[in-house]
Amino acid sequence: MTLSLPTLPCACVCVCVRAEEEDVELAANAMALLVRIAKEASLRYAIQLITTASLAAQRRGVEEVGVEDIKRVYSLFLDVRRSCDYLEQHEAEYMFHDSTQASKDSVALQLGRGGMAVDVDAPAPEAEDDDDGDVAMSDSDEE
CATH class of the missing domain: 1.10.8.60 (Helicase, Ruva Protein; domain 3)
Known part of the structure; x- marks a missing residue:
């Protein structure tokens, strides 16, 4: 928190x-x-x-x-606000440009307007028990 x-x-x-x-x-x-x-x-x-x-x-x-x-x-x-504004103005110039409103919302969410970067499309990490009985967070792709 x-x-x-x-x-x-x-x-x-x-x-x-x-x-x-x-x-x-x-x-x-x-x-x-x-x-x-x-x-x-x-x-x-x-x-x-x-x-x-x-x-x-x-x-x-x-x-x-x-x-x-x-x-x-x-x-x-640049500060976060000016960086976001720049990305929004020039988004068509970047690879993997998607002009849907969802992509604009995703960029704003990922940049967080001053907050932590969040990938809303990524799978959530799964909790696993390790040998000590503690719960550890890990990505499902890692072994």
Whole structure:
């Protein structure tokens, strides 16, 4: 079971703490942009941009991460929503393209819009007893 807690009210604090832990200096406007990204995309995605933005700033020869660094890495690395949108827009260009609504629903379900990937068509794993009397989960194809 997964417990999901809303983190938006403390997004600013989380971004500040992560930047401090990564030894990254953020300009005030870059911090504000990361907080906005955390609210619109996800906190995890915004936090992952900190390190890559720091590398972009180092490449420019500056120590402080600015808005231009955040924008640069934001354009290079997609969040889940933008990735799903891209796949939906370009689905005809991929192999095994199926234009039915069921395939669109399957892609949305598999990508989970931020959740875990789920293959709804795959057979469910079967429970097996091992020598200890414990129940182990395995795929029916494995031996």
